[in-house]
Amino acid sequence: MSAREPNISSGFWRRTTAMLIKEFIQLRRDRVSFAMIVMIPLMQLVLFGYAINTTPRDLPTAVLLQESSDLGRSILKALENTRYFKITHQVTDEAEFDRLIQSGNVLFGVEIPRGFERALRRGEKPALLVAADATDPVAAGSALGALNQVVRTALQNDRAVPDAGAPSFEIRQHARYNPAAETALNIVPGLVGTILTMTMLIFTALSVTREIERGTMESLLSMPITPIEIMLGKIVPYIIVGFVQAALIVGTGILLFGVPVLGSLWLLAALSTLFIATNLSVGYTFSTVAQNQLQAVQMSMMFFLPNILLSGFMFPFAGMPTWAQWIGEALPLTHYIRIVRAIMLKGSTLAELHYDAIALFFLMLVAMTIAVTRFRRTLD
Amino acid sequence: MTVAADIAIDVHGLTKSFDGRVVVRDLSMQVKRGSIYGFLGPNGSGKTTTIRMLCGLLTPDKGDGTCLGYDIRTEADKIKLRVGYMTQRFSLYQDLSVRENLEFVARLYGIPDPVGAARAMIQRLGLQGREEQLAGSLSGGWKQRLALGACTLPNPQLLLLDEPTAGVDPKARREFWNEIHALAAEGLTVLVSTHYMDEAERCHEIAYIAYGELLVHGTVEDVIEHSALVTYTVSGEDLNGLLHELAGKPGIDMAAPFGTSLHVSGRDAAALDAAIAPFRSRKGLVWAKSEPSLEDVFIDLMSRARDNFQ
Ligand SMILES: Nc1ncnc2c1ncn2[C@@H]1O[C@H](COP(=O)(O)OP(=O)(O)OP(=O)(O)O)[C@@H](O)[C@H]1O
Ligand SMILES: [Mg+2]
Numbered sequence: 001m002s003a004r005e006p007n008i009s010s011g012f013w014r015r016t017t018a019m020l021i022k023e024f025i026q027l028r029r030d031r032v033s034f035a036m037i038v039m040i041p042l043m044q045l046v047l048f049g050y051a052i053n054t055t056p057r058d059l060p061t062a063v064l065l066q067e068s069s070d071l072g073r074s075i076l077k078a079l080e081n082t083r084y085f086k087i088t089h090q091v092t093d094e095a096e097f098d099r100l101i102q103s104g105n106v107l108f109g110v111e112i113p114r115g116f117e118r119a120l121r122r123g124e125k126p127a128l129l130v131a132a133d134a135t136d137p138v139a140a141g142s143a144l145g146a147l148n149q150v151v152r153t154a155l156q157n158d159r160a161v162p163d164a165g166a167p168s169f170e171i172r173q174h175a176r177y178n179p180a181a182e183t184a185l186n187i188v189p190g191l192v193g194t195i196l197t198m199t200m201l202i203f204t205a206l207s208v209t210r211e212i213e214r215g216t217m218e219s220l221l222s223m224p225i226t227p228i229e230i231m232l233g234k235i236v237p238y239i240i241v242g243f244v245q246a247a248l249i250v251g252t253g254i255l256l257f258g259v260p261v262l263g264s265l266w267l268l269a270a271l272s273t274l275f276i277a278t279n280l281s282v283g284y285t286f287s288t289v290a291q292n293q294l295q296a297v298q299m300s301m302m303f304f305l306p307n308i309l310l311s312g313f314m315f316p317f318a319g320m321p322t323w324a325q326w327i328g329e330a331l332p333l334t335h336y337i338r339i340v341r342a343i344m345l346k347g348s349t350l351a352e353l354h355y356d357a358i359a360l361f362f363l364m365l366v367a368m369t370i371a372v373t374r375f376r377r378t379l380d
Numbered sequence: 381m382t383v384a385a386d387i388a389i390d391v392h393g394l395t396k397s398f399d400g401r402v403v404v405r406d407l408s409m410q411v412k413r414g415s416i417y418g419f420l421g422p423n424g425s426g427k428t429t430t431i432r433m434l435c436g437l438l439t440p441d442k443g444d445g446t447c448l449g450y451d452i453r454t455e456a457d458k459i460k461l462r463v464g465y466m467t468q469r470f471s472l473y474q475d476l477s478v479r480e481n482l483e484f485v486a487r488l489y490g491i492p493d494p495v496g497a498a499r500a501m502i503q504r505l506g507l508q509g510r511e512e513q514l515a516g517s518l519s520g521g522w523k524q525r526l527a528l529g530a531c532t533l534p535n536p537q538l539l540l541l542d543e544p545t546a547g548v549d550p551k552a553r554r555e556f557w558n559e560i561h562a563l564a565a566e567g568l569t570v571l572v573s574t575h576y577m578d579e580a581e582r583c584h585e586i587a588y589i590a591y592g593e594l595l596v597h598g599t600v601e602d603v604i605e606h607s608a609l610v611t612y613t614v615s616g617e618d619l620n621g622l623l624h625e626l627a628g629k630p631g632i633d634m635a636a637p638f639g640t641s642l643h644v645s646g647r648d649a650a651a652l653d654a655a656i657a658p659f660r661s662r663k664g665l666v667w668a669k670s671e672p673s674l675e676d677v678f679i680d681l682m683s684r685a686r687d688n689f690q
Contacts, residue, residue, distance in 0.1 A: 011490045018487030018494075022476065029475050219471040219530075222435050223488050224460045377456075379437050 015225050019233020023207075027237055033203070037241050041195050041249045045188070045256070058086040061108040064097040065090060069117040075128070079110065101131060108132050188253040189340040190313040193333050195249060196242055196272070197279050197307050198300075203241070204283030205296040207234045208375075213292055218379065227375040231368075235280045242276035243269070250344075262347030268340065271353070274360045275336040281367035282332075288374040307333040335360045388413045388538050388569035389434060391445025391452065396429055396438060404429050405592040406443070411571055411585070413537075416564050418583030419573040422682055426592040427573040428468055431540050434571070435465050448537055461489070464531030468542040468573075470523050472530055474516025478507055481515050482530060489534035497533060505529045521552035528556065532563065539563065541572040545579065557582050577675050588678055590685040604672060609633075609680055610649045611672040612656065615641040616665035631655035634680055638673070645676050 079085045100106045111129040119126035211217040253259040290296035311333035328334045335356040342348035389411035396404040404426040411417045432438040436456025450458045472481045486494035545553045587597035619642045626635045631651030635644045646652030
């Protein structure tokens, strides 16, 4: 009847392109999503960025004075002069001191032990104990970092110290609740991975479920298009979206916060493609499993949380127990954060990053395979 | 299995259950090429499920057959290329414009000039001036026309239309059917499900399905004849009162008002005559033996089927 003798195996690119054009038009028309693509990275970056950029001032501090000496008083004065610390409590009882830190009334506790002055004059290098509530690592970290130098300088001006040159006493720092405080620059590169994970997951997780919910999947399945073509058509537009986001974050990071990019931007772009495709495939898998859009979002969150917590974005990877590190190794964000931090901050090359690059590639293959095989060709 | 060249759909013993509940049971049907085949049945009787099995969207639990000569189990890809399926629920992209929807379909099917093909279809549908309107914002009648346009765009040999005119006004409905007849005249086979009796009468052949079983099929005349239903049309005063008196009497299987008259039917002519005898001489009533309407036949089939299945 029809002169056209069509063939299902030919025209792969044609059908994928048809799908792609459709997705682009839909994305362009979805104003809210479109705004989110730009707004999420900017908002997060500014929020996180300014949080890390603020130099902590007047952090509430408690002092446990176990002796009353001139030297003790001048140390306290030096502390206050740094403007980091503000002595809000002076106590003489150790239990009271602990309670203040525990309750969060103060962020720091400085303990001047009994016999400190005498030991110092004898050159015994006594310890000055500084306890920090490091549940807020950004605040605690920078103050602790500054502490050493500032106090030393302050003491050099004080006649009480016999030999200004040699370190005459030791500041023993004790970060409570969070042993390793993160440094600030790590956050912007980490944000690239986090924001990409979140948006890529959600967008694709919704893509198939939306078609099912709106009933368009029934028509789509009744037409000659294969699951791979549908998947590629839906994923490719978001790879571009992912690039725009990554560029936005890195660009803003450089402009606003002076984050360096020591390594190759091309390498970063190439490995980012792997990472974006991996997350898109994971999201796509969720969307083939979920019954509706709400479920798809919930599944994405289930995946997103361990990514945030176990990837080394929030907490230092090396500080986690072994089992958590194993889980972390299976998450794409872990490898990507290492890659971004290494390229941006250390200027690493592919040779140095080959383990994480291969791991990322492997995770992408796994995710894509699951996504394609999970896709149902019928409505059963 | 060899299929006569003039048979578009030929399936045998199709069975489908969902969660252990049989939704389509042992269904067989043959549809001739170039004919308009009406598919009728109450809500939930399995029409949509059957249509989905025909175009490869659902895999039957049992049974087999061919659609346009291709096996419905193994050659779904080939069937999809040649069949236009219009879903019961509007399933074009609401956030794409009329033109974009048509171009998308044209590209998927590999039509050489998708833009031109879409433009030609817009002309044919009389949608000029609305090309850029989002499909979701069209009125119900226009949506149906667009959906029909989208599934005829790739030049299919068979159209599967699932309640294409639900919620469409009479004029739009008539135009829709004129279009379907025009397509059939060009050689297209059309399988159309509907709840409207007037639409059933516009089909070359009909089939009636209830509780997943195909109960009758054939031309409208065949079906009415096959029913062996005897019907009287009563007109006159206080038909409502009469309806209440007649309802449930042995021998009377059905009594229902039709405009200003009442249809009283029974399967057993003798029992029916006995049951209505006391009322025939009532003053002010005119009794006339008549052909049962298609609706009478269907309602009777449905109540009989219910007796069998419950
Ligand atoms: N995917 C499914 N899962 C479970 N049950 C289903 C599914 N699809 C259909 N059903 C059930 O199968 C039965 C037949 O449904 P179907 O949609 O085929 O009926 P229909 O004749 O098209 O009805 P209508 O005239 O209302 O469109 C219904 O009871 C429906 O609830
Ligand atoms: Mg239906």
